Amino acid sequence: MKGKTGSLTALPIIETQAGDVSAFVPTNVISITDGQIFLETNLFNAGIRPAVNPGISVSRVGGAATDQDHEKTVRWYPYRSGHSIVNWQRSLSLHPTLTMQHVSSLTTVRK
Structure with missing residues (x-):
């Protein structure tokens, strides 16, 4: 659509093998999205909800959104x-x- 601007919102959900975010698919998804929320089974099993790993979860929207x-x-x-x-x-x-x-x-x- 020539002359039109806009954006696309997507929420890709990726399952990693043994938590390996350095595999081909996770790294490619990470490279094209504006951040990721990384959930960990061990945090969930420890009763932490949401089971978000803040060390690897990132957002490119910056500090204004935190x-x-x-x-x-x-x-x-x-x-x-x-x-x-x-x-x-x-x-x-x-x-x-x-x-x-x-x-x-x-x-x-x-x-």
Whole structure:
């Protein structure tokens, strides 16, 4: 349609194999969309709803579309990732332990 402008809205839903977003189809869909929401089974099984992984979910619309709760969750996500890898309560000093407790409370709010 010559001279016409517009946009297309689509919501592609991709199932990954073992959470691998680097496979051919997921990377191609990611490259043509304005962001993605990545859901994880282990978060769902832990009772976190919605089971969104904020570390890999992105939006290209920018900060104007995010609220303070989302920004706090994303900022603390690296600590949450460390929480699942290391048994931190046995070996960390007081400050990191308090930080991890704060992260756990943010996750609890999402449940």
